[in-house]
Amino acid sequence: MxxxxxxxxxxxxxxxxxxxxxxxxxxxxxxxxxxxxxxxxxxxxxxxxxxxxxxxxxxxxxxxxxxxxxxxxxxxxxxxxxxxxxxxxxxxxxxxxxxxxxxxxxxxxxxxxxxxxxxxxxYSHSDVQERIGYPGPLGAPATARPSRIQTTPAADLDCDICVVGSGAGGGVAAAVLAQAGLDVVVLEAGPAVTEADFVGDELEAYRRLYWGAAAATTEDGGIGLLAGECLGGTTTVNWTTSFHTPGAVRAEWGGPFPSDDFTRSLDTVAERSGVNTDHNVPSTRDEIMRRGLDVLGWHVAPMPRNVRGCDQDGVCGYCGFGCQLGAKQSTLVTWLEDAHAAGARIVVDTRAERVVSESGRARGVDAVTKNGASIAIRARAVVVACGAVQTPALLLRSRLANANVGRHLHLHPVTGMSALFDEEVRPWTGTIQALYSDEHADLENGYGLKYETGPIHPGVLVGFLPWRSAEDSAALLADLPRSSGIGLLLRDRGSGQVRLARNGRLRVRYRLADDDARRLRVGIDGAARILEAAGARRIYSSHARKLFYEPGNGRRERFLADVDREGFAPGRCAIFSFHHMGSARLGASSGDSACNWDGETWDIKGLYVMDGSSFPSASGVNPMLTIEAIAHLNASRLAAELA
Ligand SMILES: Cc1cc2nc3c(=O)[nH]c(=O)nc-3n(C[C@H](O)[C@H](O)[C@H](O)COP(=O)(O)OP(=O)(O)OC[C@H]3O[C@@H](n4cnc5c(N)ncnc54)[C@H](O)[C@@H]3O)c2cc1C
Incomplete structure (x- = not known):
């Protein structure tokens, strides 16, 4: 054989x-x-x-x-x-x-x-979790605020504007449009959720709250693609980091981005989303990162976060499975509540299949409920905000011909460096992200990476660590309570494409460009130095072949030589994208963009894109606030036009 x-x-x-x-x-x-x-x-x-x-x-x-x-x-x-x-x-x-x-x-x-x-x-089984010292799910919250959103049953509906998607872009757009007196219907593919649903069970959260059970990848399997699929979209499961769009990026993007109008939109969304730097008690993970950064004399700063009343402790590390305190100011508890209070109807468990147009003008949306029933929403205008992977898929299904639809997909490729410490870290707990470092944010003309930590639950560790044998894998997982890690979040210059396969399935093509890989390599060295300076005993990259070293004379250099040998070809090193951008980008001409600066597609009048797809390129910072500001600005303009 x-x-x-x-x-x-x-x-x-x-x-x-x-x-x-x-x-x-x-x-x-x-x-x-x-x-x-x-x-x-x-x-x-x-x-x-x-x-x-x-x-x-x-x-x-x-x-x-x-x-x-x-x-x-x-x-x-x-x-x-x-x-x-x-x-x-x-x-x-x-x-x-x-x-x-x-x-x-x-x-x-x-x-x-x-x-x-x-x-x-x-590792989702409680006795296995117990064996590795992981406490498992939080359980139901002691008190959960009842939802203030009454969803509308899926049916044929007439409205002024149909907003597809309820995340960072869709949530804000729906609120702005409804508050302007327009009749809004929001279509959301995922389920309605409330704080009572956020029990902190890792696998269940991936299954119920994430697109594709958090298992979707690029077509060569090289990059894991993470996004939320529930009411509030990815803002319901994200990590609360809330950066304003950097000035240099706004200048680079041009159009409305350097304007006072955009500044006002940024400030408005930051205010409504409760962005502050008063909830930054560092977790042990972040303490470790700060210790290393301080020893090296590198940049470190408190993370701006969209939280009110965050416990910054045991519950916060489970925030990626939904915030059971209601402290995270996701669109679920802010903009969607505002939209609903202003009369917007919110339909969940219903997926938009295509935008309907007549004589080059958007007339509504055909959608299918999770039970397979077809419904039609008739509207004067349609706002698509499905996120930068699914928005272009919907536009392509709707037969938009502009060649930029689906192209220019930018990611913030993230790899992780993990390390074993003598101290107890319990890396799943504590403030989800309290600190960051921009030490290498500008390695070349504004392109570089951010250092951030993130909560490490068993499934997260599984995502990044190698498997060489059952025994070796079990030993690595058993180290979880004393493990910490640093994520390297790269601003990519290269790009990929979302397309539809012949059978209609969504495909994402993306290869890490050579100069992006070079910058990622700088980050691996940087994170290794930080962890080493913080006192790590053993330091691992996320390579599949298990590359690690124990700090000592010349060992990091030898480790980096191994990293260079292994490289970053698909499947060689674990890479994930939490931020997808640019796949229906805004611009000044149909030759190099899918939409005009107001977000209206060049192909179909009355069809707008207001989400991560709108970015002219990668933002270089966690993108939620920028997406919300784009939606705020362009929904305000649309409201003025339609009102
Ligand atoms: C685990 C994680 C942590 C993150 N942490 C941060 C962070 O701390 N700070 C930050 O700035 N960013 C963070 N992000 C990224 C950020 O949350 C997203 O970039 C942002 O929410 C994207 O906004 P969006 O409007 O483009 O799409 P989304 O927020 O993803 O919303 C799209 C919505 O559209 C729905 N949808 C998709 N297709 C259809 C369809 N055909 N019909 C109907 N509905 C549809 C989806 O179900 C989803 O609800 C994180 C992402 C992840 C995955």
Whole structure:
């Protein structure tokens, strides 16, 4: 038998014969495929099958828009064909390592997809969490404010303006338009949520509140794409960091951005969103980062945050699963409440399929509820605010022809450096982000990176750390309570594209540009220095081959040589994007933008984009406030036009 690693990922000559549908289990896999999956999960983490991890992996795959079920079945068939389940454990581990280290990007992508699914599910079980010293979910909040938003049942509706998406852009646009006296309908694909739903269960939060169960990736699997999918959009699950758009970026973008009008919009959204620097008690993670930065004499500053009454302690580290205190001033508890109070109707669990237009003018939106019912919203104008991945997909489904739709997708690629300390860190707890460093924010003409920490729950650690064997992986996870980390948030100069595949599925193409990779490498060195100066015992990059060093003479240099050897090709180093931008960008001409400066598409009158897609390029700072300000400015202009 040829070992799996030496065959092609999906070698057509080796494809198994089609199995009859009735040979499949309820989850759509055959018994042989299921045995292969069981063996894969048990190889990643022994004991998985007993815990029901394979079922959970299938469930996550079903929710993941980047996974075609057919490809998953073929992959499992390949493992089944090679009798993977019958191999001894050491051979199975060797096979998985070979997939991880493969020269073929698709094999590496398959490995990481299976690895992340299996380990995320495994570490969601309470006895496993207990073993690694993680306390698990918070549980229901003692008191939860009832929602002030009464949603409207999905049905055919008439209105002045249909706003698609309820996140940073859509929430603000809906409030501004409704407060101007316009009849607004908000369509949101995700569910209505309240503080009572935010129980701090990591896996459940990904499944219920995130797009694609937080498992979506670029098409080569190289970059994880994270976004919220619930009322309030990503602002419901984000980390409260609230930077104003930097002056240099505003000048670079031109158009309305350097204007006083935009300044006023920025100030207005910051005020309504409660942005302040009074909630910055550093977590141990942030204390460690500050310690290192202070030793090096590098820049460090308090994080501006959109919170009121934040406990900055035990609950705050779970903020990425929704703030159960209601302290985070997401659009859920600010702009959407304002919109609702001003008469906007808010329809949830309903996905816009396409914008309807007649004679070049937007007339409404066709949408489908989660139960499969079709509804039509008729409107005088449509505001699309689905986020920079889904907005261009909706525009493409609506047959916009402008070549810039979907192009110029910018990310803030994030990789992490983690480190083991002697002290107890409990990195899942404490203020979610209290400090940042701009030491390397401007490495070249305004392009560089930010250093920020973030809460580390088991699934987050799984996302960044390597898997070389079950034993090694278990040991790394067991270090969680004494682990800390620093995220490097890169302002990219390169860009990617959102497109629709022939079967209509959304695809994101993005490759890290060489000079972006070079700057990321500066950040890896920088974060290693910070962690070293803070007293780390062992420091890891997020490379799949497990690169680490224990500080000592010349060791960082040798580690960096390993980093250079491994590089950043897809699947070689864990990279995620929390910020997606620019895929329907604003500009002065249809030749280089998808929308004019007011956010109106060049193709269809009365169709506007007001979200992260609007950015002319990457903002270089966490983008929520900039998105809200764009929506505020352009919704105000639209309101003046329509009122
Ligand atoms: C974990 C995490 C932490 C973050 N932390 C920060 C932070 O601290 N500070 C910061 O500035 N930024 C942060 N961000 C990013 C920031 O929250 C987003 O950039 C911002 O919310 C994007 O705004 P948006 O309006 O473009 O899209 P979103 O806020 O994502 O809203 C889009 C909404 O549209 C809905 N939608 C999509 N498609 C459809 C459709 N077809 N029909 C109907 N509805 C649809 C989605 O469900 C979603 O609710 C974070 C992101 C993540 C993932």
């Amino acid at each position: 040829r070992p799996v690693a030496s065959g092609r990922l999906l070698d057509p000559s080796r494809r198994p014969r089609r199995h009859r549908a009735d040979a499949r289990s309820a989850r759509g896999v055959t018994p042989a495929q299921r045995r292969a999956l069981d063996a894969i999960c048990d190889t990643f983490a022994p004991g998985s099958v007993e815990l029901g991890v394979p079922e959970q992996v299938l469930d996550l795959a079903r929710l993941n828009p980047s996974v075609e079920e057919r490809d998953l079945r073929l992959l499992l068939s390949l493992f089944a064909l090679r009798r993977f389940a019958r191999l001894p454990a050491a051979r199975r581990e060797a096979v998985l390592r070979a997939w991880c280290d493969s020269r073929l990007a698709m094999r590496r992508a398959a490995f990481h997809g299976l690895r992340k699914g299996a380990l995320l599910a495994f």
